[in-house]
Amino acid sequence: MSDDDRRGELVAALRAADAVKFGEFELSHGGTSDYYVDKYLFETDPDALRLIAEAFADRLADTDATLAGVALGAVPLVAVTAAEMGRPYVIARKQAKEYGTGNRIEGRLDEGEEVVVLEDIATTGQSAVDAVEALREAGATVDRVLVVVDREEGASELLADHDIELESLLTATELLAERDAE
Ligand SMILES: O=P(O)(O)OC[C@H]1O[C@H](OP(=O)(O)OP(=O)(O)O)[C@H](O)[C@@H]1O
Numbered sequence: 418m419s420d421d422d423r424r425g426e427l428v429a430a431l432r433a434a435d436a437v438k439f440g441e442f443e444l445s446h447g448g449t450s451d452y453y454v455d456k457y458l459f460e461t462d463p464d465a466l467r468l469i470a471e472a473f474a475d476r477l478a479d480t481d482a483t484l485a486g487v488a489l490g491a492v493p494l495v496a497v498t499a500a501e502m503g504r505p506y507v508i509a510r511k512q513a514k515e516y517g518t519g520n521r522i523e524g525r526l527d528e529g530e531e532v533v534v535l536e537d538i539a540t541t542g543q544s545a546v547d548a549v550e551a552l553r554e555a556g557a558t559v560d561r562v563l564v565v566v567d568r569e570e571g572a573s574e575l576l577a578d579h580d581i582e583l584e585s586l587l588t589a590t591e592l593l594a595e596r597d598a599e
Pocket residue numbers: 445446456487488489490491536537538539540541542543544545572
């Protein structure tokens with residue numbers, strides 16, 4: 418299947434899951450938007466989840482890095498991709514757990530381990546940067562973040578400032594092409 422066909426299939430799956438909403442929405446790092454990708458609708462849809470796992474696995478075929486998912490939304494994505502690839506994974510919490518282990522990074526991570534971060538949506542890229550910084554503090558080597566949707570609102574520039582390359586399965590331009598053609 419060509420990359421274009423695969424992107425088309427993924428756009429169709431996100432639309433079929435009713436995950437692309439139009440209206441007025443507040444965003445996590447400030448500002449509003451006239452559209453919102455309800456990640457929990459596509460992440461709880463088995464067809465979309467399978468397509469994402471396959472597409473992430475394809476992108477990750479060139480590395481044997483450990484995977485990391487950014488809580489909460491990317492946890493199902495990293496779990497299904499890790500299972501598809503037979504790879505271990507860790508979870509980057511937004512904040513350290515306040516009791517028990519006190520962990521910010523959950524799962525097994527060794528000093529110097531190479532990690533690729535999986536994320537659902539990148540808007541400003543701040544959530545991805547926070548996760549990379551927590552992983553680096555925990556000893557990981559991280560220079561790559563893969564997201565399902567890059568909203569093209571500055572994330573790749575912010576990540577580049579932190580020596581991280583952003584790759585996406587879909588850009589907002591591709592996701593919204595149908596609406597924008599109307
Ligand atoms: O690129 P950014 O500007 O950081 O915005 C994108 C982030 O916001 C959303 O998460 P949200 O904060 O809704 O958290 P959740 O995964 O805990 O639901 C989304 O899943 C990204 O993690």
